Amino acid sequence: MIIEAIKQAQRVLIIGHPRPDGDCIGAGLTVWHICKKHGKLVDFACDSPAPSHFSFVPNFEACFTEPSGVYDLAIAVDCADDLRVGKYIGYFKKARVSINIDHHRTNNRFAAHNFVFPEASSTCEVLFDLLYETGEIDADCAYWLMVGLSTDTGHFMHSNTTPHTFEVAQKLTAFGLELNKISDYLYKNNTREKTKLIARAIESMRFFADGKICLITIMDSDLAECGCVLSDTEGLIDYGMMIGSVDVAVCITEQKNAFKASFRSKTVDVAAAATVFGGGGHQKAAGCTVCGKYEDVVRKVVKSITDGMSF
Ligand code: 5GP
Ligand code: MN
Numbered sequence: 001m002i003i004e005a006i007k008q009a010q011r012v013l014i015i016g017h018p019r020p021d022g023d024c025i026g027a028g029l030t031v032w033h034i035c036k037k038h039g040k041l042v043d044f045a046c047d048s049p050a051p052s053h054f055s056f057v058p059n060f061e062a063c064f065t066e067p068s069g070v071y072d073l074a075i076a077v078d079c080a081d082d083l084r085v086g087k088y089i090g091y092f093k094k095a096r097v098s099i100n101i102d103h104h105r106t107n108n109r110f111a112a113h114n115f116v117f118p119e120a121s122s123t124c125e126v127l128f129d130l131l132y133e134t135g136e137i138d139a140d141c142a143y144w145l146m147v148g149l150s151t152d153t154g155h156f157m158h159s160n161t162t163p164h165t166f167e168v169a170q171k172l173t174a175f176g177l178e179l180n181k182i183s184d185y186l187y188k189n190n191t192r193e194k195t196k197l198i199a200r201a202i203e204s205m206r207f208f209a210d211g212k213i214c215l216i217t218i219m220d221s222d223l224a225e226c227g228c229v230l231s232d233t234e235g236l237i238d239y240g241m242m243i244g245s246v247d248v249a250v251c252i253t254e255q256k257n258a259f260k261a262s263f264r265s266k267t268v269d270v271a272a273a274a275t276v277f278g279g280g281g282h283q284k285a286a287g288c289t290v291c292g293k294y295e296d297v298v299r300k301v302v303k304s305i306t307d308g309m310s311f
Contacts, residue, residue, distance in 0.1 A: 001113065002075075003134050005097050006035055009072035013091055016046040016063065016077055017084040019231065022151030022186070024078040025054055025063055026144040027101065027123040031075055032062055033144070034136050043067050047086030051231035053194075056185040057147060058140065071095040076111060078123040080104035080280050101126055106271060106280035121160040124148025128168050142175035146182055154238075155187065159284060193227040200226060201236040201251070208302045209309060214240035215298065216251040237264050248305050252298070258291045261301050273304035 006012060012035045016024035028044050035042040043065040050064050067088055074095035079085050079102060085092050092098055092111075100111035103126050105118040120126045124145040131137055137145070149169055153161045156169070173179055190198075197218070204217045218233050226232075233253050240249025241264050248270060251262045261277070263270035263286045271286040277300075279288020290297045 013071040014044040023148035026148030027077040122152035196226040
């Protein structure tokens with residue numbers, strides 16, 4: 001149906017979520033490339049500045065075009081709900097046909113056609129399953145899909161990694177991918193500035209609930225003093241998760257009049273905690289934005305987690 005919809009359209013808009021991650025960029029560029037191959041006029045927009053650590057991805061700059069006018073077809077990738085589509089929701093709603101491709105359990109089926117598979121590791125895995133048989137996946141797509149598969153599974157370490165994920169990875173590598181090169185770009189590519197920010201993040205750690213919760217805080221001043229930007233906060237939360245006694249790690253980042261909270265968990269359902277603040281995500285990786293003063297935000301966020309913990 002997706003390929004049919006692309007064939008019938010002249011202008012296509014692909015939308016990813018704000019602070020686009022590897023899954024969103026990988027899935028979006030795959031759809032973008034297929035649209036291009038079919039000779040379509042296509043924009044791919046994300047409501048955020050370009051995260052420079054993904055600039056190695058071929059055609060990366062395509063992610064950040066500005067939409068205009070009315071589209072025949074709009075496709076949202078990796079967006080759990082209309083809020084995650086961000087400021088481009090108007091273009092999405094106005095398009096003649098709308099498609100939502102995603103893997104979030106909290107997805108609220110906001111499009112006319114919804115392809116939502118919560119058991120899939122990533123939106124890239126969903127996309128692979130939807131398109132592989134059509135023959136539309138080529139070596140370029142395989143590269144982008146692998147970026148999404150690898151990043152959303154924590155390089156095949158998270159619990160969302162299934163036997164099927166490895167089947168998909170096997171078929172993708174069969175296109176001739178140099179997986180070690182992709183991995184070097186993804187995981188051995190920090191700037192020295194980011195490395196300073198990692199040190200800040202580790203120094204900022206606070207512990208709650210007998211050390212089961214680790215809270216990392218990044219203020220604007222930390223970013224400025226380390227020479228970093230907001231997208232450099234990606235992955236800082238993992239340093240909390242690396243501590244054996246920690247079940248839940250939270251990374252709180254200062255925004256205008258609010259804090260963005262990222263959650264990761266080994267057992268507790270953190271999607272439930274994020275939902276308290278109007279956010280969402282997955283059981284073991286979720287996020288939200290919390291308004292208020294720093295210490296109040298910390299108290300509320302910690303409570304949202306301990307409420308879901310059994311002692
Ligand atoms: P991250 O912490 O990497 O920003 O996000 C982790 C997970 O939570 C991702 O699956 C992401 O889609 C989801 N997520 C992050 N922030 C939000 C948010 O504000 N709202 C919703 N619904 N999901 C979010
Ligand atoms: Mn995803």
